[in-house]
Amino acid sequence: MLTDRQLFILQVIIDDFIRSAQPVGSRSLAEKEEVAFSSATIRNDMAELEDLGFIEKPHTSSGRVPSEKGYRYYVDHLLHPKKLNHQEVETINSIFVDRIYELEKVVQKSARILSELTNYTAIVLGPELKDNKVKKLQIVPLSKDAAIAIIVTDTGHVENRAFTLPEQVNASDIEKMVNILNERLVGVPLSELHDKLYKEIVVLLRRHINNYDAMLSMFAEAVDVQVSEKLFFGGKTNMLNQPEFHDVEKIRLVMNMIDQEEGMYRLISGVPTGIQVKIGKENQNAAMEHCSLITASYSIGDEQVGAIAILGPTRMEYSRVISLVDFLSHDMTKALTNLYHS
């Protein structure tokens, strides 16, 4: 069982290491104003903390460094949330002065600003579209055999995709089809589009359109493509500034990870509601072994639709980052809810 003093020492060690990136020794700790014990006392407690696995020594006669378990305990029990200063609040709020229907821009800007505030890498998962409802469908023929399908959703998102026109389909067929689609599909959530097309629409098309089956399958395919949420990044290269990544070998893995959206997507999508901190190996990913990922979800109304994340070294300013991410996610939820849920 840990004494209060030991916990205090653990906390000071971690705080210090987060600041300096240097192993911290008993002597330098004892010299701190807020620490009232002698270096020997601290050494005893350090030995205990090390036995329990909260801190470790890079080598026999060096200061101590927090272990992942130490960070974990720190995040779970020792953290006092850092209050954001006026400046920071201002900066975050400035994200939302933009025209809010330009959702992509807002999200993009969030990522940029968050990375600038933290000096880490920010990743924002744009709001999920599957619950967006169709506002308008359009087919624009480009040539004899190609056309563009356009879907506008109630949130102002526009999806478009090219598809091949079957033969024997003429302009009036297309017009009829667009009419039918709009009559029947406006208000339908994107996630149900495919089903509706094949269950309800197919019947109507059969009646009115030549070669309806080819046309429908082409269109459906165009529309069906996974409307995946998009990732936005800020400060992709910030990791290069961290002293623990002064070694090119270490950085390569991480940079590759960041740059290859797929892996990041897997990591970010499907985070639980609220704030989550994943430290080092907890990320279950070799590239992230020396990184921590702090995520926060945001919602429209009660439904979680996206996430914000900060990727930094395990030696991260947890307290400050958590506050920032928390604040932004709430702001985001507020803004989106106001917009789409009132």
Next chain:
Amino acid sequence: MLTDRQLFILQVIIDDFIRSAQPVGSRSLAEKEEVAFSSATIRNDMAELEDLGFIEKPHTSSGRVPSEKGYRYYVDHLLHPKKLNHQEVETINSIFVDRIYELEKVVQKSARILSELTNYTAIVLGPELKDNKVKKLQIVPLSKDAAIAIIVTDTGHVENRAFTLPEQVNASDIEKMVNILNERLVGVPLSELHDKLYKEIVVLLRRHINNYDAMLSMFAEAVDVQVSEKLFFGGKTNMLNQPEFHDVEKIRLVMNMIDQEEGMYRLISGVPTGIQVKIGKENQNAAMEHCSLITASYSIGDEQVGAIAILGPTRMEYSRVISLVDFLSHDMTKALTNLYHS
């Protein structure tokens, strides 16, 4: 004046250095099969080449390294274009099996494949849109005061932007407006859109629509936003694999450069027709001091519309990269011209 032998030696030095990244000495050169002179002879020629500034020594007693001037001469006069092998041709051609109207995808894929073939960073500037012609305009109201403007061009590109609806504008106004816009603007190049709106359309709108001036200015603003060509990247982190960038300081500048699209855009847009090689300081950019940039333009018909670029260390496989970039740019021109210019 350089003798043939000196030029040959220069070429072998550069070829060797490109392969090994190590300064090359007279002895190791003399040992090569294709070199028939003694190391002493080579030393004499090297001294000459150094006097003329084509090669230099990192320090007094090390082998020689090509200077920028050396690379320049090499690229301009010594290069024998490397024939692409079957595999490479296949790979590049595979880019164009995709449905060609999915232009963004094709361009994206080009960047990826080019970076994989070269192990450098590939940048592709998507085709310019300013000569695209309007195929269809659409306004989709989202709420009382917001709407989405959509422009579809004849190349299948879809631009969309949110804008604020002025008060006193009702659904029938919008419908009228869309009709007028489509009647008058289909076939107009995007670059002339703004002018046409304010010269021809404004007159018509005045007659038919409430609050036409507010509506027009809102719409025009939405439509006016610079439809800037988009950059696509492949292998952003490939630079990390280059031994000359094993130092984090050096890499930071370059990575920042790559990541901040703006600078890259300035560098790539406005390249001349055909292949261009910019070596080191020729790029006029501190971050690119140790990099070379190989660019090739591609066209639709006779008109240059975009560019392909490879960014690598000055110690780049010029011969191979030039061939690849050249081949791809011609393929691209062919594909686009077939599509849009026939």
Next chain:
DNA sequence: TTTAGCACTCATAATAAGAGAGTGCTAACA
């Protein structure tokens, strides 16, 4: 004109010696 030979240079690697920060342990102290 080319090449062999040789002294010279200088980065790199290996080795040794100190300095210093930090530890663990013991014994004294409150």
Next chain:
DNA sequence: TGTTAGCACTCTCTTATTATGAGTGCTAAA
């Protein structure tokens, strides 16, 4: 019993010293 002072010990890091060797420039011979 918990805390602290003292001290020997460990181990990294820095600096100095010394080979080692690849490579050069120069001279003289072929």
